Amino acid sequence: MTPPAPSGIASNESAMSGEARRARAIAWIKNVHDDVTALFTRLDRGSEFREDTWDRAEGGGGHSRVMIDGATFEKGGVNRSVVYGRLPALAAAKLGGRGVSDGESQFFATGVSLVFHPRSPMIPTVHLNVRYFELSDDDGNLRDAWYGGGTDITPMHPFPDDVKHFHRTLASICDRFHPSLHTRFKPWCDEYFRNTHRNNETRGCGGIFFDHVRPGEDASGMDAATTMAFVDAIGRSLTEAYGPIVERRRDEPYGERERNFQLVRRGRYVEFNLVHDRGTHFGLHTAARIESVLMSLPPLAAWPYAPSWEPDTFESELLQMLAPRDWLAD
Amino acid sequence: MTPPAPSGIASNESAMSGEARRARAIAWIKNVHDDVTALFTRLDRGSEFREDTWDRAEGGGGHSRVMIDGATFEKGGVNRSVVYGRLPALAAAKLGGRGVSDGESQFFATGVSLVFHPRSPMIPTVHLNVRYFELSDDDGNLRDAWYGGGTDITPMHPFPDDVKHFHRTLASICDRFHPSLHTRFKPWCDEYFRNTHRNNETRGCGGIFFDHVRPGEDASGMDAATTMAFVDAIGRSLTEAYGPIVERRRDEPYGERERNFQLVRRGRYVEFNLVHDRGTHFGLHTAARIESVLMSLPPLAAWPYAPSWEPDTFESELLQMLAPRDWLAD
Numbered sequence: 001m002t003p004p005a006p007s008g009i010a011s012n013e014s015a016m017s018g019e020a021r022r023a024r025a026i027a028w029i030k031n032v033h034d035d036v037t038a039l040f041t042r043l044d045r046g047s048e049f050r051e052d053t054w055d056r057a058e059g060g061g062g063h064s065r066v067m068i069d070g071a072t073f074e075k076g077g078v079n080r081s082v083v084y085g086r087l088p089a090l091a092a093a094k095l096g097g098r099g100v101s102d103g104e105s106q107f108f109a110t111g112v113s114l115v116f117h118p119r120s121p122m123i124p125t126v127h128l129n130v131r132y133f134e135l136s137d138d139d140g141n142l143r144d145a146w147y148g149g150g151t152d153i154t155p156m157h158p159f160p161d162d163v164k165h166f167h168r169t170l171a172s173i174c175d176r177f178h179p180s181l182h183t184r185f186k187p188w189c190d191e192y193f194r195n196t197h198r199n200n201e202t203r204g205c206g207g208i209f210f211d212h213v214r215p216g217e218d219a220s221g222m223d224a225a226t227t228m229a230f231v232d233a234i235g236r237s238l239t240e241a242y243g244p245i246v247e248r249r250r251d252e253p254y255g256e257r258e259r260n261f262q263l264v265r266r267g268r269y270v271e272f273n274l275v276h277d278r279g280t281h282f283g284l285h286t287a288a289r290i291e292s293v294l295m296s297l298p299p300l301a302a303w304p305y306a307p308s309w310e311p312d313t314f315e316s317e318l319l320q321m322l323a324p325r326d327w328l329a330d
Numbered sequence: 331m332t333p334p335a336p337s338g339i340a341s342n343e344s345a346m347s348g349e350a351r352r353a354r355a356i357a358w359i360k361n362v363h364d365d366v367t368a369l370f371t372r373l374d375r376g377s378e379f380r381e382d383t384w385d386r387a388e389g390g391g392g393h394s395r396v397m398i399d400g401a402t403f404e405k406g407g408v409n410r411s412v413v414y415g416r417l418p419a420l421a422a423a424k425l426g427g428r429g430v431s432d433g434e435s436q437f438f439a440t441g442v443s444l445v446f447h448p449r450s451p452m453i454p455t456v457h458l459n460v461r462y463f464e465l466s467d468d469d470g471n472l473r474d475a476w477y478g479g480g481t482d483i484t485p486m487h488p489f490p491d492d493v494k495h496f497h498r499t500l501a502s503i504c505d506r507f508h509p510s511l512h513t514r515f516k517p518w519c520d521e522y523f524r525n526t527h528r529n530n531e532t533r534g535c536g537g538i539f540f541d542h543v544r545p546g547e548d549a550s551g552m553d554a555a556t557t558m559a560f561v562d563a564i565g566r567s568l569t570e571a572y573g574p575i576v577e578r579r580r581d582e583p584y585g586e587r588e589r590n591f592q593l594v595r596r597g598r599y600v601e602f603n604l605v606h607d608r609g610t611h612f613g614l615h616t617a618a619r620i621e622s623v624l625m626s627l628p629p630l631a632a633w634p635y636a637p638s639w640e641p642d643t644f645e646s647e648l649l650q651m652l653a654p655r656d657w658l659a660d
Contacts, residue, residue: 052636066635075635197614197623263630270631271624274604275614284527284605293527294601297633300593301600304629305396305405306382306621 018140022108025132026082028228029110032130032235033080036114037065039239040078043246046071049078054289059085064292067116072123072250075299076116079292084108087135096212097135098144105143108134112235113279115296121262122252124155124162124204125269126242127296129279130235147231148211151238152189153245154204154269156262157254158317162245163205167327169241170208170234177230178220185210190324195272202322203272207241208234261315263302270301348470352438355462356412358558359440362460362565363410366444367395369569370408373576376401379408384619389415394622397446402453402580406446407625414438417465426542427465428474435473438464442565443609445626451592452582454485454492454534455599456572457626459609460565477561478541481568482519483575484534484599486592487584488647492575493535497657499571500538500564507560508550515540520654525602532652533602537571538564591645593632600631 016024037049047070055061062081067073087095087107097105111131118125130149136142153166167186174182189209195201213231215224222230273280273296283293309315346354367379377400385391392411397403417425417437427435441461448455460479466472483496497516504512519539525531543561545554552560603610603626613623639645 068635075633077635197620199620267627270600271604274601290527290529291636294633295635297597299634300630300632302630303405303624303627305398305407305625 018134018136018142021142021145022110022134025108025110028232029080029082029112029130029132032112032232033063033065033078035236036078036112036128036238039243040067040073040076040114040116043243044070044072047073052289052292054292056081056083056289059083062289062292064289064295066295070119072118072120072246073116074119076114077292077295078112078114079295080110080112081292082108082110092135095133095135096146097133104138106136106138106140108136111149113296117266117298118246120250120252120254121156121258122159122249122254123246124153124166124242125266125298126153126238127151128235128238130231132231145215146211147213147215147227149231149234150185150189150207150209151234151241152193152204152207152209153242154265155318155321156265157258158314158321159249160321162249163321164327165245166205166207166241170237171328173233173237173240174208174230176233177226178218178222180220181210181230182208184219187324193272195268195276197275198268198271201268201319202324203269205321205327206324258314260302261318263300264304264307265318266298266301267303270297273297348464348466348472351472351475352440352464355438355440358562359410359412359442359460359462362442362562363393363395363408365566366408366442366458366568369573370397370403370406370444370446373573374400374402377403382619382622384622386411386413386619389413392619392622394619394625396625400449402448402450402576403446404449405629406444407622408442408444409622409625410440410442411622412438412440422465425463425465426476427463434468436466436468436470438466441479443626447596447628448576450580450582450584451486451588452489452579452584453576454483454496454572455596455628456483456568457481458565458568460561462561475545476541477543477545477557479561479564480515480519480537480539481564481571482523482534482537482539483572484595485648485651486595487588488644488651489579490651492579493651494657495575496535496537496571500567501658503563503567503570504538504560506563507556508548508552510550511540511560512538514549517654523602525598525606527605528598528601531598531649532654533599535651535657536654588644590632591648593630594634594637595648596628596631597633600627603627 044067047067049065049067052064060083062079064077064079066077068075084107086104088104092105109131111129113129115127128151133146134142135144171182185208189206192209193203213227215227218227280293374397377397379395379397382394390413392409394407394409396407398405414437416434418434422435439461441459443459445457458481463476464472465474485493501512515538519536522539523533543557545557548557610623
C-alpha cells in the first residue's frame with residue numbers, strides 16, 4: 001500500500017510517478033537552458049557558446065555553456081545540472097526540507113544558473129537561476145518538493161531607467177501569476193544580495209529572489225501547474241527584462257574612468273560570491289566541477305585601496321542607486 | 331592572595347604585571363611595523379606609505395600603512411593593530427585558549443600583518459604576520475598567552491632559486507633559535523595555504539606558519555625570552571629572505587603573457603583569502619575596519635574560464651612548483 005501523501009505535497013504532483021516528475025523537471029530545465037542560450041547568443045552579436053559536459057561521481061552531471069571574449073559579453077556562462085543521491089537528515093533539514101525522518105533522504109535537484117559580465121560598463125551584469133528540488137524517503141515516496149530562483153542586475157553605471165525597466169518587467173511577469181508574488185520576492189532579493197562586511201551594501205540593484213516555493217502550497221495559493229508556469233516564466237524573463245537594456249546601452253560611449261569603476265564594482269561581486277553566496281558555497285564544499293561553480297566570477301576585477309568618490313559624480317550616483325527602493329514608484 | 335599561575339604560563343612571564351607585559355608587546359609590534367615599513371620603502375625605490383589610523387569601538391585600533399601604485403609594488407600594505415575586550419568562553423576556546431572557565435574572558439591581541447603585490451610578475455607576492463595573544467580571567471590573572479605568525483611567498487613565475495633562497499633563509503633564522511622549529515613550521519605552512527576547492531592547490535610556495543607558540547612552553551623547550559626573540563626575528567626576516575629576490579628580479583623583462591598569468595594567479599590568491607583564510611574571516615565577521623582587512627587583495631585579478639597550460643611552458647612549470655617539497659634539499 002502506498003502511504004498517504006504528506007499534507008505538504010499537492011495531490012496531482014504526488015500522483016505522478018517520481019520518475020515522470022523528475023523527467024518532466026529535467027526536460028523543463030533543458031528547455032530553459034536552450035532558451036537563455038539562444039537569447040544570449042542573439043544579444044552578444046558575434047560569439048558562440050563553448051559547451052563543457054561533466055559528470056558527478058555521486059550521481060548526475062551538468063552542461064556548462066560559456067561565452068569568452070564575446071562581442072558584447074566579456075565573460076558569461078549558463079550552467080544546467082541534475083544532481084541526485086543520498087543526503088543525511090541534517091543536511092536535508094538545513095536545506096529547508098520538511099517531512100524528513102531520521103537517517104538519510106534521497107534528494108534530486110535540477111536547475112539553470114547564469115551570470116553574464118558585459119564588456120561595456122554601461123550594461124549591467126546579470127544573474128538568473130531557477131531550480132527544482134525534491135526529497136524522498138527510502139521507498140521513493142515524495143516527502144517535499146520546491147522551486148527556488150530569481151534574477152537580479154548589477155549596474156556599473158547609474159541609469160535609473162534601466163533598473164526601473166528591469167523591476168517593472170519582473171513585476172508584470174509576477175503579476176500574471178499572482179498579485180502577491182512581486183511584493184514578497186522583491187524585498188527577499190534586496191535582503192539576500194548583501195555584502196554584510198561592507199556595511200551591508202547590496203551587490204547590485206536587485207530583482208527577485210525566492211526559495212521553498214512548494215507546488216500547490218505557496219502562500220499565494222497558486223496551484224501546482226501555476227507555480228511551475230511562474231518559475232518557468234522567470235527562467236525566460238530576461239528576453240523582456242534584460243534584452244532591451246543591452247540593446248539601448250550597447251553603443252553608449254564610455255572611457256577609462258567608467259571601466260575602472262566597473263572593475264571595482266566587479267570586485268564587490270567577487271566578494272559577495274566567495275564570502276556570502278549560498279549557491280557558491282554549496283558548490284565549493286561539494287564535489288561539483290569547480291570551473292562551473294566559479295564561472296560566475298568576472299573576467300577581471302580590481303581592489304584599489306579605500307576608494308572614495310566625490311559627490312555628484314556618476315560613481316557616487318551609482319552607489320546611491322544600490323540602496324533598495326521601490327522601483328515601481330514614479 | 332594571587333592564585334598560582336596555571337602550569338601553562340612560564341613563571342617569568344606571569345610575574346610581570348599584565349600592564350607591563352602588554353606594553354612590551356605593543357612596543358615590540360610597533361617596532362616590527364616600523365622595521366618592515368622601512369624595508370618596503372627602500373625596496374619600492376620611489377613611493378612612500380600612506381598611513382590611516384583607526385579606532386575600534388570595543389577597544390583598541392590600528393595603523394594601516396598602504397603603498398598604492400608604487401614603483402615596484404602595485405599595491406601593498408602593512409597593518410599593525412591592538413585589540414582587546416571581553417570574549418565569550420566559547421570564542422576563547424575556539425581560538426585555542428586554555429584555562430578558560432565558564433563565562434567571558436578578557437582578551438588582548440596585537441600584531442603586524444603585511445601583503446605586497448609587486449607590479450612585475452617576475453617578483454613573488456609576499457605575506458607576513460606576527461601576533462601575540464593573551465587571555466585573562468576577570469581578576470586580570472593571565473590564563474593563556476601565545477604567539478602566532480609566519481611568512482610565505484607566492485611566485486607568479488617559476489624561479490626555483492628564489493623559492494630556495496626564501497626557504498633556506500627562513501630555515502637558517504629558525505635554526506638560530508632551535509633546530510626543531512623549521513621542521514615543524516614549514517609543513518604547517520604548506521598545509522594551511524590551500525585552496526581545498528581547487529583540488530587542494532597551494533596558494534604559493536609556502537614558507538613557515540605557526541600558532542599557539544606559548545612563551546617558555548613550546549615543544550622545542552625554548553624559554554620565554556628565546557620564544558619572543560624567535561617571533562621577532564620572523565617579523566624582521568624579509569630583509570634577508572625577500573629583499574634579495576626583489577633586487578635580482580626587478581629588471582627581469584616580461585610581456586603580456588607573464589602579466590596575464592600573474593592576474594590569474596592573483597585570482598587564486600583572492601579565492602584563498604576570501605574563502606579560506608581564518609584571519610580574513612575574523613576581520614570580516616568582527617567590527618574591524620574593512621579596508622584594512624581587505625588590503626591583502628590584489629589591485630587587479632583575472633578569472634578566465636577553465637584556463638589550461640601546455641606542458642613545458644612557464645605557466646605549467648609554475649604550477650608544478652606549487653606542490654610542496656623540501657626546498658632545502660639540493
